[in-house]
Amino acid sequence: MSKFIKSEEWQWALSSVIKEGVSSISEDTLTEMIKFTVNETDKMMNSVVAKLKSPAELRILDSQGGITGLVNGKVKNEIPGSMYDNETITVFFPTEVYHYEVTGKDKGTYGLEVTLTKDANTTVFNATNVPMSANAVHEYSVDWDALSNNKGVTINIDSNGDGKIDETINSGASFTEYNCDVNSDGAVNILDLVIVSKYFGKSKPDNLKLM
Numbered sequence: 001m002s003k004f005i006k007s008e009e010w011q012w013a014l015s016s017v018i019k020e021g022v023s024s025i026s027e028d029t030l031t032e033m034i035k036f037t038v039n040e041t042d043k044m045m046n047s048v049v050a051k052l053k054s055p056a057e058l059r060i061l062d063s064q065g066g067i068t069g070l071v072n073g074k075v076k077n078e079i080p081g082s083m084y085d086n087e088t089i090t091v092f093f094p095t096e097v098y099h100y101e102v103t104g105k106d107k108g109t110y111g112l113e114v115t116l117t118k119d120a121n122t123t124v125f126n127a128t129n130v131p132m133s134a135n136a137v138h139e140y141s142v143d144w145d146a147l148s149n150n151k152g153v154t155i156n157i158d159s160n161g162d163g164k165i166d167e168t169i170n171s172g173a174s175f176t177e178y179n180c181d182v183n184s185d186g187a188v189n190i191l192d193l194v195i196v197s198k199y200f201g202k203s204k205p206d207n208l209k210l211m
């Protein structure tokens with residue numbers, strides 16, 4: 001708990017608000033009280049928070065087909081108790097297991113952080129430096145109970161957005177996909193293997209260019 005909350009100033013401020021109203025305390029003291037209350041409430045409130053860092057769109061799907069997040073650039077807030085803001089989706093008091101979908105808008109890499117807060121305890125899944133291309137869809141399913149045993153995450157990858165799963169990956173609490181597209185031409189093929197074989201076992205020169 002904040003030292004401010006334990007202090008005589010907090011006790012006096014709270015007592016003054018109860019007896020005389022908000023106008024009886026300074027603006028700085030009131031601001032500190034509000035910040036503490038919000039932070040402590042967030043810690044105690046059961047929630048799921050998904051944060052995206054990427055050239056992509058993030059959305060959460062529930063079992064009824066409800067969506068919260070970005071869909072073709074438009075914000076949807078269909079899941080009860082959910083909100084989307086600045087590449088972050090929060091679901092307050094989650095009632096089921098959700099799916100987290102990342103859809104590529106451009107070529108690059110992305111990061112995804114999903115945090116479950118339950119009974120003041122937090123569990124976090126992190127995906128970092130995951131290669132992404134335009135129209136590709138990566139769907140994450142998280143078994144929070146299994147996550148502590150370094151498993152529990154299933155990632156279905158639709159590499160071109162045609163609705164067909166091209167690859168399924170199982171992961172634990174952290175995931176980083178190795179980028180096998182060595183020459184960054186948008187495809188993993190014999191050309192990448194040629195480059196790898198040429199430099200296999202060697203240190204990377206400072207002036208090495210693959211494109």
